[in-house]
Amino acid sequence: MEAFARLDAIAVPMSVPNVDTDQIIPARFLRKPRKDGFGQYLFNDLRFDDAGKEHPHFVLNEHAYRGARVIVADKNFGCGSSREHAVYALWDWGFRAAIAPSFGDIFYGNSLKNGFLPIVLSAEEVASLLTQLRARPGAHIVVDLARQEVIGPDGKPHPFEIDAFRRDCLLQGVDELDFTLGFRAEIEGFEKRQAEEVGWI
Amino acid sequence: MAAPRTLFEKIWDRHVVHQREDGHTLLYVDRHLIHDGSRRAFEVLGERGLRVRRPDRTFGTPDHYVPTTSRSMDGVDDPDRRLMVESVTKNAREHGVTVFGLDDPRQGIIHVVGPEQGLTLPGMTLVCGDSHTSTHGALGALAFGIGASEVAHVLATQTLWQRRPKTMRISVEGRLGPGIGGKDVILAIIAKIGAAGAVGHAIEYAGSAIRTLSMEGRLTVCNMSIEAGGRAGMIAPDETTFAYVEGRPFAPKGAAWEKALAFWRTLPSDPEARFDREVALDGAEIAPMVTWGTSPENAAPITGRVPDPAGIDDAERRTAMLKALDYMGLEPGTAISGIPVQRVFIGSCTNSRIEDLRLAARVAKGRKVAASVHAMVVPGSGLIKREAESEGLDRIFKDAGFEWREAGCSMCVGMNGDLVAAGDRCASTSNRNFQGRQGKGARTHLVSPAMAAAAAVTGHFTDVRSLLQG
Ligand code: SF4
Numbered sequence: 001m002e003a004f005a006r007l008d009a010i011a012v013p014m015s016v017p018n019v020d021t022d023q024i025i026p027a028r029f030l031r032k033p034r035k036d037g038f039g040q041y042l043f044n045d046l047r048f049d050d051a052g053k054e055h056p057h058f059v060l061n062e063h064a065y066r067g068a069r070v071i072v073a074d075k076n077f078g079c080g081s082s083r084e085h086a087v088y089a090l091w092d093w094g095f096r097a098a099i100a101p102s103f104g105d106i107f108y109g110n111s112l113k114n115g116f117l118p119i120v121l122s123a124e125e126v127a128s129l130l131t132q133l134r135a136r137p138g139a140h141i142v143v144d145l146a147r148q149e150v151i152g153p154d155g156k157p158h159p160f161e162i163d164a165f166r167r168d169c170l171l172q173g174v175d176e177l178d179f180t181l182g183f184r185a186e187i188e189g190f191e192k193r194q195a196e197e198v199g200w201i
Numbered sequence: 202m203a204a205p206r207t208l209f210e211k212i213w214d215r216h217v218v219h220q221r222e223d224g225h226t227l228l229y230v231d232r233h234l235i236h237d238g239s240r241r242a243f244e245v246l247g248e249r250g251l252r253v254r255r256p257d258r259t260f261g262t263p264d265h266y267v268p269t270t271s272r273s274m275d276g277v278d279d280p281d282r283r284l285m286v287e288s289v290t291k292n293a294r295e296h297g298v299t300v301f302g303l304d305d306p307r308q309g310i311i312h313v314v315g316p317e318q319g320l321t322l323p324g325m326t327l328v329c330g331d332s333h334t335s336t337h338g339a340l341g342a343l344a345f346g347i348g349a350s351e352v353a354h355v356l357a358t359q360t361l362w363q364r365r366p367k368t369m370r371i372s373v374e375g376r377l378g379p380g381i382g383g384k385d386v387i388l389a390i391i392a393k394i395g396a397a398g399a400v401g402h403a404i405e406y407a408g409s410a411i412r413t414l415s416m417e418g419r420l421t422v423c424n425m426s427i428e429a430g431g432r433a434g435m436i437a438p439d440e441t442t443f444a445y446v447e448g449r450p451f452a453p454k455g456a457a458w459e460k461a462l463a464f465w466r467t468l469p470s471d472p473e474a475r476f477d478r479e480v481a482l483d484g485a486e487i488a489p490m491v492t493w494g495t496s497p498e499n500a501a502p503i504t505g506r507v508p509d510p511a512g513i514d515d516a517e518r519r520t521a522m523l524k525a526l527d528y529m530g531l532e533p534g535t536a537i538s539g540i541p542v543q544r545v546f547i548g549s550c551t552n553s554r555i556e557d558l559r560l561a562a563r564v565a566k567g568r569k570v571a572a573s574v575h576a577m578v579v580p581g582s583g584l585i586k587r588e589a590e591s592e593g594l595d596r597i598f599k600d601a602g603f604e605w606r607e608a609g610c611s612m613c614v615g616m617n618g619d620l621v622a623a624g625d626r627c628a629s630t631s632n633r634n635f636q637g638r639q640g641k642g643a644r645t646h647l648v649s650p651a652m653a654a655a656a657a658v659t660g661h662f663t664d665v666r667s668l669l670q671g
Pocket of ligand 1: 264265310311312331333549550551609610613614631632
């Protein structure tokens with residue numbers, strides 16, 4: 001996993017609620033191999049029309065947002081299907097963080113496991129960021145994970161919460177699976193106890 | 202005396218392997234279910250040279266990518282699709298995991314197969330790399346969906362790092378009206394609390410209307426917990442649960458059954474237990490529900506009308522609603538009863554169990570699918586298909602003009618090629634009406650199996666209660 005570095009990057013405003021993972025990446029692309037990358041399919045059906053032409057008004061197609069690394073969205077971003085490909089697609093496109101008033105639970109967890117940072121800010125803070133980003137397309141947002149702070153285009157800091165364990169894993173690029181393998185003895189102990197108590201599973 | 206606890210807390214507490222001070226819990230996973238979307242997780246395992254820790258606790262079946270017109274992959278030209286289906290069997294074999302393959306009558310949608318085989322038991326922790334794992338909570342298990350990295354983590358360690366979610370009780374009291382089932386109940390719940398209404402919470406469904414639901418109805422309710430944003434959904438185990446579980450292939454037998462039963466009876470929430478949130482609905486008021494938009498929260502009773510965005514004060518919500526109606530091709534104020542449909546899909550992990558098929562068949566019996574409609578029934582498992590055929594349900598459907606297919610996810614998500622054409626309107630018993638879910642430009646309306654059958658035979662949404670009279 002890649003360590004999360006401080007970001008100072010173009011942010012894309014996406015002011016619709018309940019952006020689900022079917023929209024982030026439609027189901028028909030999930031069978032593609034991971035190594036080919038999923039960025040090309042990000043928001044595929046919103047980005048392109050039936051003839052495969054870009055919709056000029058879809059926000060990611062606007063010239064000002066090329067090279068964006070942060071996405072600012074409305075509530076419940078990433079709801080729906082558990083497909084981790086939603087994170088792969090955002091990541092492969094170049095995004096490293098998303099800011100929203102709330103996220104789909106599974107998407108939130110998947111993000112952290114892939115070095116992608118989901119940031120929860122209040123609905124008012126997100127609304128203010130969205131307004132600024134729409135007023136000045138291509139404006140930058142700073143994401144500082146070590147200080148747990150987002151700085152808007154207007155220079156205003158917005159502190160955010162993230163649990164310390166996840167933060168440290170992200171900052172150091174440490175993988176959870178390696179960490180857990182160190183708990184082997186405790187897992188074995190649990191299994192022994194369980195076999196005595198509930199032998200029927 | 203110990204402090205009163207909820208069903209959720211009792212299960213959670215028993216599965217803690219390690220508790221960190223910062224709230225992270227290493228939780229033991231009793232049962233892990235896999236399917237044909239689990240390929241990536243096995244890749245991760247392979248990249249690290251790891252093995253499946255508990256193949257005896259891991260079971261799987263291909264469901265998302267399988268054809269429903271035959272039991273052979275021969276007709277499938279797409280190599281990526283073939284690989285998805287074949288890899289689950291191959292990976293399982295390499296790791297000693299039991300998989301019900303395409304040639305096995307036990308194959309089906311994983312969330313149908315788990316309970317059917319007795320793999321899902323009360324008091325368990327159960328996970329699967331699929332968001333509708335919440336389904337299994339209907340048996341009084343703590344069951345939730347996970348992503349591919351987590352699937353790899355469970356395969357390798359049989360554990361997961363979790364933070365304890367908050368608890369929420371949704372009580373539905375009163376008697377459900379005739380023709381009203383689990384699907385209408387959960388759609389009414391989501392319409393009330395919203396698609397993000399239960400984010401961060403484990404839901405317990407309670408109340409007399411829930412307790413009187415059959416196991417099938419309960420599975421439908423818990424299935425759509427994720428559509429309400431919930432981490433998990435569960436129902437306290439009771440006599441209905443025990444009667445359902447008893448005698449299933451992987452359920453405990455003999456003395457082990459007695460011991461399990463005694464333990465399961467201790468699981469229901471203590472009367473004094475407190476939930477972080479409480480929501481109540483009146484079951485008697487619930488009508489057959491139909492969604493009109495592109496979020497499951499966009500649900501209305503069949504007696505209602507498509508809402509008018511002009512009546513919404515919040516600008517963002519108004520825009521979202523306008524977009525949804527534009528996608529769905531609906532005018533505000535249109536009566537829902539009477540909206541014509543071109544496709545009907547009866548199936549998915551929400552509504553493809555034997556009782557669902559019986560309810561739909563009751564409506565279809567002696568009637569004909571409207572000439573303008575293409576309707577299909579896709580049983581949730583090979584065993585359900587057999588059972589339905591032994592009851593003659595397949596004949597009822599076929600005589601009425603429905604297609605009768607093999608088990609799989611099918612048109613719920615269309616990954617196997619069963620798609621709804623752009624612009625077509627589908628009455629679907631599945632769980633998601635997202636844009637493009639059933640195909641690009643497809644317009645999905647979520648309904649119960651009885652309502653889907655009613656739409657099929659009349660050509661438009663119809664209050665099924667009017668067809669069930671007499
Ligand atoms: S039936 Fe639909 S919702 Fe259920 S597991 Fe299959 S694709 Fe997912």
